[in-house]
Amino acid sequence: MGITQDQVVSIHYTLRDEAGEVLDRSAAGEPLVYLHGRGALIAGLERELTGKSTGDRLRVKLAPADGYGDYDRQLVQRVPRRTLRGVGELQVGMRLHAQTAQGTRVVTVTQLSGDMVTLDANHPLAGKSLDFEVEVADVRAATEEELSHGHVHGPGGHHHH
Numbered sequence: 010m011g012i013t014q015d016q017v018v019s020i021h022y023t024l025r026d027e028a029g030e031v032l033d034r035s036a037a038g039e040p041l042v043y044l045h046g047r048g049a050l051i052a053g054l055e056r057e058l059t060g061k062s063t064g065d066r067l068r069v070k071l072a073p074a075d076g077y078g079d080y081d082r083q084l085v086q087r088v089p090r091r092t093l094r095g096v097g098e099l100q101v102g103m104r105l106h107a108q109t110a111q112g113t114r115v116v117t118v119t120q121l122s123g124d125m126v127t128l129d130a131n132h133p134l135a136g137k138s139l140d141f142e143v144e145v146a147d148v149r150a151a152t153e154e155e156l157s158h159g160h161v162h163g164p165g166g167h168h169h170h
């Protein structure tokens with residue numbers, strides 16, 4: 010069965026950058042499970058998965074613009090530490106929810122210098138070329154409930170209590 014809109018797809022994947030360094034991967038024995046065609050994965054990857062079947066392996070290389078976007082220097086700001094009270098001890102690499110002119114965004118602390126903190130609202134993978142190695146582990150039809158919720162239930166998916 011080839012992958013089409015609204016099927017539940019399980020994939021094993023490894024994501025590397027241009028230099029071959031591993032940025033992310035699915036855990037051993039725990040594939041990523043998602044509802045195809047709903048924007049759960051970045052568009053370029055879903056496009057390449059369309060039509061593939063269980064057992065297929067593929068390599069997908071995406072330029073930054075087709076991945077998490079180009080790096081935008083305008084999204085980097087320096088703020089005084091005192092504006093970040095209540096977040097505990099600041100460390101480089103920490104991710105925080107911050108109020109910005111564009112609303113609440115996830116920002117990464119990229120530098121601590123004296124009383125100033127540098128916050129970067131770019132996605133951590135912005136500006137990077139992405140190199141995915143993917144193996145399709147399973148393809149099945151979605152249930153009515155999954156379709157109405159817009160996400161996958163069961164192993165690898167959402168659990169409602």
Ligand SMILES: [Zn+2]
Pocket residue numbers: 158160162167169
């Ligand atoms: Zn649900």
